Amino acid sequence: MAMERQQAEGRLLDLLKDAAQEGLINTSQITKGFNRIIDAVDDLSLDIPDARGILQSLISKAASEGWLSASSLKSLSLAPVKQPLEDNATKIFKTKAQFIIQEYFLSGDISEVSSCLESENGNGVAELNAVFVKRLITLAMDRKNREKEMASVLLSSLCFPADDVLNGFVMLIESADDTALDNPVVVEDLAMFLARAVVDEVLAPQHLEEIESQFLGLESIGSKVLRMANSLLKARLSGERILRCWGGAGSSRPGWAVEDVKDKIGKLLEEYDSGGDIREASRCIKELSMPFFHHEVVKKALVTIIEKKNERLWRLLNESFCSGLITSYQMMKGFGRVAETLDDLALDVPDAKKQFVHYVEKAKVAGWLDSSFCFDKSGHDIENGTRP
Template sequence: LVDLGAPELNPIFLKRLVTLAMDRKNREKEMASVLLSALHIEIFSTEDIVNGFVLLLESAEDTALDILDASNELALFLARAVIDDVLAPLNLDEIACKLPANCSGSETVHMARSLVFSRHAGERILRCWGGGSGWAVEDAKDKIWKLLEEYESGGVVGEACRCIRDLGLPFFNHEVVKKALVMAMEKKNDRMLDLLQECFVVGIITTNQMTKGF
């Protein structure tokens, strides 16, 4: 995608990715969501994601001719994007506003919003296709914070890097950067900066994740 040098195609790629995934098994749907999270960090802007979902919703009626449960599946993809921090809840309103009048996709957005704001939404949506980390986002953030606290209190850089990798949430590494910086300012020492540098050197955290974390 980077080599194409055509960012205007990003929304079309998203539409194609999700459309193909909706017609596949749960494993492929899960993989598509994980890929979308990674693309958002590395390549896609939030605007790309919003416009991609608008394209999907505009063609939802046609998609439903081939995929019987298209509306429900698309609502899950939207909700999952919010839970994965690919979209903010307010972006759902933005998407709805961009849809033509009387578009059936508006109901799909409403369904996604209901999923996001339902009780225990995070964990249920992360598990919606039988995959995901099995954690709610807040739980993941808590685990990151505890990991960093343990390192700050005398842990070894290499061990901390391994623990970050073992979290199994590479698309969430910007949160590691953000929390490490907060802790560095609170503790007024360079240990967290050393950890971030090592994570970058060994390839755990990318340049874009660093930028997003800052």
Template structure:
């Protein structure tokens, strides 16, 4: 009935569904009702103009209001015929609404909405009303303000912020617990929102402990009180496992998490990559490299484009210096496994995670095949799998490289592309009769030591193309000055080795020249002897295969 009426009635229908959810209509009944609507979409389209778009918006709104799970769209597609209007509804909901930037806010406002404020504004209002409540102790007024926000789907934020405030001002804990109990008894904050809020708080305890050292102890004391007072479902301890996990978590890992949060914050302030790498090496816990990646990107996602750009540039440097590809893959898997929780705190988290994945491929931190590996380690219908699919689409688009490099406004990431041009020009000038010292100074002026493997790669390719081995003199000078490290030399030689098949199409004797360069570099100490033997093996194998 609402579909055939004005926006006011459509909005009222959505709000009513949220109110009836769980208390009157079960989640399975909501799901079955929407499936019945989808199955009858062809008939609805006969009587209602734009029935496909309207029903798609109802589906999207149900997902945003958390009365349908995000996986509903994917699962329903498997049961609805592709030729039907119902399938078109699901496609429209997914592509036009749920995949759009800031989609939650846009969907909420489409029919006038119950709220005309942004997520950040809602968070500020919640923080203000809680602080006012702590000052005056008027629970009735606080509940009225919470109700007045009109964002029942976001009440988990009230729960989380209230408990954080109780930890910050410990004398206010009894007042906070009283408010949450009353809000639950009135039906203002549902059981599912209570559980979600406390689960989010449990997830952020490591970061919170940096500001509130006793946060974990306080959390462990609050949860039993909440269960005994009846406003937290006893199944929380079993279903989330947070309490048990928190107690059993290895002390070494806890210390590592605390240390790397500080290291990452310092990096965001200083933009000093060598200092960060040194700090990680000093920690001496390479087995936790995937944890670092998860922390880095999670913290960057909650900040401005500058920090997101810095995080991507840092990943390139870490991959070159101390992180293996497996570390990067496992770190992204950990991130994507917790994508649904991340989305509770960070607007448009799925799209930003997809950008980080795509950027890693463009920066050669990951190979396209690694995306398949990451996807294979995730449940097929989870939001993380959708994020991987989104990243693949971004990479496959025309002019993807340039767009993805500039996805956060360019900054240092675009400087990487600019650095490639500068490196090419300085090498061309050097080979045309330039001076070694000047070339070294130009490399130093670029100011990207983590990217010097590009100098090695381009110098060797140019030496092959122009049959001019004076490039080796430049590389020797760079090595002697400590301008190009063994790690950077090795990375450069590895990139040449990995691309020999393609290179041989333009330079027929590329394999022979490369074998000579490897032997020369080994004798000069630029690369390790073990690389020499492996490169020779590859060269021989490739030669035999041709």
């Protein structure tokens, strides 16, 4: 409030000072309160442009009056470490994401969500993907098991880059203290969402280690979430139990639909690659009725092309693109997903990266990919299989 109404700053600081001196608020609670504001300063900056500077000033005043130990606070830089997006763009996207998710919980239409995201974040900006993941799970945690299951199914279906999903979970854990005020079981919920993401192969087990490294301390919420998630994953028959955690009940449930579709895609590509008819293969892709998941067709086809050094499946991709069956957005997602697996693919196909560079350029020439498409995690193109 002191940051929003600076004319009241003096009175509010005096109130906190008096409360501290009277013992109504202890040092630990004061420190925790300021740390929570530090954690939320990026969000506050959307409404208060100079939030960092104002907060730094408040900390300095409180420390000079002796009722706050600045050395016990988290680090606060006067400028954000990175600001890849315009604040206003992020704020607008958050509002739209909330509407998209609320509509999805009512309709269950994954295709519509994918279409909306393609419209609002067509370039797949990593920060916006992470924002969407955070908002999706936050809204689901406030609802019943039906919506939690729907959120996990959607997360699996959208196939965001794993790093974006990971960053979304990091943001969720960072804000867990605030979430706990309304949701006392936030640790259990986040642990289950994390475990489910691993079972659904949205995240890999090593991603949990990356998250854990950012939340040290046995009593931190991050550590508690990670311990519980790992415990869930190590339990007997964990995969089956986690898939059913919110009421999923076998292949008739949406949680299993994605795996079924992956199998069907693998079989139709295998059949076409073995000499099948291109029109029949196209018909099978169309009959999947999951246009938001066509990036899986692109990914599997491209991996097969690289592994077998056989371009027969390239003709199917070209036909699918030219007919409008597979959109440029789905092509981009498919190529992006292959880029994420290049290191593993190179273990079996030593020239996988070199081949991938070739096919990316070929796809750009064909108009499948935008000329700005890049695929190295650092954002730089890879040339001839190596980074510049």
